[in-house]
Amino acid sequence: MDFLQKTKNFQWILMALSIFFLLAPFILQPGWISLISEIMILSIAACGYNLLMGYTGMVSFGPAGQYALGAYVTGILLVRTSAPFLLAFISGPIFAALVSIVIGWFCVRRTEVYFSLLTLAFAQIIYTIIQKWYSLTGGDDGLVGIMVPSWCSGIHKYYIFTFLIWVISLFCLWKIVNSPFGKVLQGIRENPRRTEFISINVKEYQLRAFVISSFFLGLAGSLYSGFNGSIFPANIDVIKSTDIIVVCLLGGMHRFFGPVVGAFIYIFLNKLIANYTEYWAFVLGTIIIILVLQARGGVSGLLEKIYSPRIIGSK
Numbered sequence: 151m152d153f154l155q156k157t158k159n160f161q162w163i164l165m166a167l168s169i170f171f172l173l174a175p176f177i178l179q180p181g182w183i184s185l186i187s188e189i190m191i192l193s194i195a196a197c198g199y200n201l202l203m204g205y206t207g208m209v210s211f212g213p214a215g216q217y218a219l220g221a222y223v224t225g226i227l228l229v230r231t232s233a234p235f236l237l238a239f240i241s242g243p244i245f246a247a248l249v250s251i252v253i254g255w256f257c258v259r260r261t262e263v264y265f266s267l268l269t270l271a272f273a274q275i276i277y278t279i280i281q282k283w284y285s286l287t288g289g290d291d292g293l294v295g296i297m298v299p300s301w302c303s304g305i306h307k308y309y310i311f312t313f314l315i316w317v318i319s320l321f322c323l324w325k326i327v328n329s330p331f332g333k334v335l336q337g338i339r340e341n342p343r344r345t346e347f348i349s350i351n352v353k354e355y356q357l358r359a360f361v362i363s364s365f366f367l368g369l370a371g372s373l374y375s376g377f378n379g380s381i382f383p384a385n386i387d388v389i390k391s392t393d394i395i396v397v398c399l400l401g402g403m404h405r406f407f408g409p410v411v412g413a414f415i416y417i418f419l420n421k422l423i424a425n426y427t428e429y430w431a432f433v434l435g436t437i438i439i440i441l442v443l444q445a446r447g448g449v450s451g452l453l454e455k456i457y458s459p460r461i462i463g464s465k
Contacts, residue, residue, distance in 0.1 A: 171313050175306050187309050189413045190316040191373045196397040196409030197323050198366025204403035205327055206359040207339030211266045212273025213367050213394045218386035219246040220368025225293040225375040235299045239372050246368025247361050254360035258353050281383045292382030296375050312373055335359055402448025411450045
């Protein structure tokens, strides 16, 4: 019954968000359409990362590495070759997943802070390669002139494309976290030693989670390269990792829609505060610290406590 209730809630929430996003191009200005596109792209990356941190209990400091691989592979194929758009687009997340098999093989053999530092180290290696390999990536000059086909060119058409990828991604991630595989990941998060005692290969499951998470991070990067029309090392440095981690913490990392809520709040606060003060980073950081400290389960957890019938009916 609990699973059925969760499934029903997921369907209603996804339906409500889908209706809002579908109506957005008809009722909002292009600037708002662009903003919501950014929210969807960031929420795909955050939900993918949340599979690793929120559901498997593995804190990676380098999600920007896989995000960068997806963005740059798609951008390079579109700028330097005549590859079809869809082939270039799907090559990004696939390449990110393949590289993460190698990276994950090393990282999952360490736990806690050692795992986190290893992921950060590999992300910095990827960043350095991108920044220094001028002949392929453009280095500091970046990749510019990333063109998309006519059927998804323009802010409105690309918005619809982003929306479809967003729905498919959330649906796939929901199926993963509520599958037997997802339940094992949650068991590993709660107590990896006990999970290993029941003959489950913990390292293998952690590696699978790392690869799947990397695929969705790469998918978000591929979406961003087409959305922005260019990609620079500054877009994929350690700050991007911080953005993704903060979004998960802000929205609620143990709740499926937490990163989506976090992406909404983070992007809106970022744009809103930047319009009023040049010290927007300080103000935004202070607000996020207060929200995280006052709502340990994130904003979605706080809302759940406020509106849950069980809380209202309890003494």
